[in-house]
């Protein structure tokens with residue numbers, strides 16, 4: 001590694017041999033598992049809050065339940081459920097009843113389907129579209145030539161209002177569907193309930209941003 005910056009993404013060791021996987025594992029000089037014992041302890045302290053402990057415990061159980069054929073050994077395990085099913089199961093594990101669903105106008109059809117799925121499973125769903133509030137983009141100093149429809153009134157995406165509404169409605173778990181880059185950040189900053197992401201927006205790639213990563217040596221080589 002070029003410098004001593006923490007960089008797990010470029011860890012040089014095979015996953016099963018890494019220090020974060022086994023006690024006698026290998027680690028580069030910058031390894032946070034090796035160098036951050038105080039933060040590891042601080043993290044443990046967080047689990048002294050029973051709510052945090054329960055949230056972390058259920059999330060970990062949910063992770064484990066995402067695989068089948070575990071009795072055959074690690075090399076045989078395979079995924080057995082889609083993310084939307086995991087969201088439903090996790091919400092049930094946490095005994096959440098009221099779900100928030102925030103979505104982008106561009107995914108309104110998908111949001112209608114997801115809302116029906118959640119409702120049909122017995123959840124009380126509060127869904128809010130990104131354009132809620134109808135505030136003009138001029139309010140955040142966006143120029144006319146920076147809009148999508150130049151010369152027209154254009155509602156801004158309003159993730160702060162989406163969050164304020166869900167906070168007011170006392171949702172217990174918020175599910176994000178296709179919020180834009182940056183809008184998602186603002187929603188996460190202002191939302192009070194825990195949040196999970198069902199889908200991220202990628203206008204070009206059918207909401208699968210990893211398609212560009214999978215094709216990095218061909219069509220998307222210009223990104224390198």
Ligand code: SF4
Nearest residue numbers: 008011018019020031
């Ligand atoms: S925690 Fe350490 S061993 Fe694990 S991936 Fe990061 S640098 Fe590598």
